[in-house]
Amino acid sequence: MSQKTIYLIIGLIVTAVLGVILLQLDMIRTGMEVNEQRYDEAVQDALKNAARELEQQEASEINLQTNGFNSSESNINLGPGKFTRDIQRSKLLGNNGILIPEPYSYRLRLENQYNNKDLVERVDRSSLEKKLQNEIENANLEGALEYGVYDNRKKEFIIRNGRRLSEIGADTSRHLDLLHSNFRVSLFAGEVDTPGYLMAYSPQKKTVIFNSIWYNLVASLLFVGIILGCFIYTIYVILFQKKLSEMKTDFINNMTHEFKTPIATISLATDSIVSPRVSGDPEKVKRFANIIKQENKRMNDQVEKVLQMAKLDKSKLNLNLTAVDLNDVVTDAAVYISLQVEPRGGSVETKLQAEPAIVEGDMTHLSSLVNNLLDNANKYSPDAPKIIVSTRNVSKGVEVTVTDHGLGMTREARKNIFDRFYRVHTGDRHDVKGFGLGLSYVKTITEAHNGTINVKSELGKGSSFIVTFPYRQD
Incomplete structure (x- = not known):
């Protein structure tokens, strides 16, 4: 898959995810607006019903007093003087001077009396409290x-x-929350001048509205999170597979090159041996036979490395645990790598400070591990390698450090050097050979021995690999 295709897929998925997120946010916003409108209507209806209850309660009192007055005063002769005072609110029914108060006239007087009362006397606080509580419960208003x-x-x-x-408590400055609230209804609104208002304020309004849609929000976040997680994982797998494919391609190219050279050398040596000019000379035959043997051993070593990693992949690694002196292992490895370093004008120095240096481990794998580190230090060093190998005792084990003054590594390279088939980019240098399996093998063997491995490196100044092995295995 090309880089352009990967970027196109990423762009499409990002667009789709962003679209889903925006749609979900819009739906949540719409839901909150609808719930807020319902909440406002429910509070307003509760106030209206409570105000209507007060008005009906007062009207019932007026009706009760009017009916009582009609039954007790309908046959009383109020006299001329009374007529003069009540002429505006009375009706003449006969010529004998008897006046009967008109019911509506008395009702008007009662209504005027109620209207002129202070509002606090007209409002039944207990009835108002009870009515509001009932309305709030019936409307399922939380908070x-x-x-x-x-x-x-x-x-x-x-x-x-x-x-x-x-x-003092009546001061409006103490009740700005109510004064600025949109929840209000007029009390006794039928009068010319509205005597007052019933107001309400919900300090928990936003919380109540949010609680009404929180499960939708959580579900949306959960599903979006799942989509994002799958998207990120998919992109990671794509990029990882692409990287792995590139590393395997490099591995095949390197392996082909590594095998091509000894095969060509063996082919030339074989042709030389069968040549009549060489076949009759035992010394020349022996010389070319040794070349064939060395190149064959070189190919066998490369194949062995690949087979070792294949065994590790299939978890077939069985450690033959014995007492291993790491000082001896380091000394033997340093002697071996010196044969390659000294012809290049370099040097290998050992600092064996560990005492005791004996750990429980597999002799073969530990030797291969140290040889791999030294070989790596040699390959990534300039023309005159300077390699230092040291051992020292640490808590519960022995530490082996291989330091070179070679090319060094970037931070990105340090993150990937233990990945299989990965090889550090060497810029214009093309003489660094290998399959990219050495450090992966080192880490695998270290972890198999319950050890730890760390790397310190600075570009252009060299690298240090620190491997620690415990004295005993579990």
């Missing part, structure tokens, strides 16, 4: 609801949450 009665004539609050306010 506390603050309410108050505002006297429009006195320009102050007279009741707050069923409690009559004192002169």
Whole structure:
């Protein structure tokens, strides 16, 4: 898959995910607006019903007093003087001077009396409290609801949450939450001048509305999170597979090159041996036979490395645990690598400070591990390698450090050097050979021995590989 195709897929998936997120956010916003509107309507209806209850309660009192007055006063002779005072609210029914009060006339007087009362006397606080509570419960309104009665004539609050306010407590500056609220209805609205308002304020309104849609929000976030997680994982797998494919391609190219050279050498040596000019000379035959043997051993070593990693892949690694002296292992490995370093004008120095240096491990694998580190230090060093190998005792084990003054590595390279088939980019240098399996093998063997491996490196200044092995295995 090409880089362009990968970027196109990433772009399409990102666009789709962003579209889903935006749609979900819009749906959540719409849901909150609808729930807020329903909440506002429910609170407003509760206030209207409570105000209507007060008006009906007062009207019932007036009706009761009017009916009582009609039954007791309908046959009384009020006399001329009374007629003079009540001429505006009475009706003459006969010529004998007897006046009968008109029911509507008395009702008007009662209504005027109620209208002239202070608002605080007209509002039954207990009835208002009970009615509001019932309305709130019936409307399923969650959260506390603050309410108050505002006297429009006195320009102050007279009741707050069923409690009559004192002169100081009635100050509107103490009730700005109610004063600025949109929840309000007129009390006794049928009169010419509205005597007051019933107001309410919900301090938990936003919380209540959010709680009504939180499960939708959580579900949306969960599903979007799953989509994002799958998307990120998919992209990771694509990029990883692409990287792995590139490393395997490099591995095949390197392996082909590594095998091509000895095969060509063996072919030339074989042709030389069968040549009549060489076949009759035992010394030349022996010389070319040794070349064939060395190149064959070189190919066998390369194949062995690949087979070792294949065994590790299939978890077929069986450690033959014995007592291993790491000082001896380091000394033997240093002697071997010196044969390659010294012809290049380099040097290998050992600092064996560990005492004791004996650990429980597999002799073969530990030797291969140290040889791989030294071979790596040699390959990534300039023309005159300077390699230092040291051992020292640490808590519960022995530490082996291989330091070179070679090319060094970037931070990105340090993250990937233990990946299989990965090889550090060497710029214009093309003489660094290998399959990219050495450090992966080193890490695998270290972990198989319950050890740890760390790397310190700076580009252009060299690298240090620190491997620690415990004295005993579990």
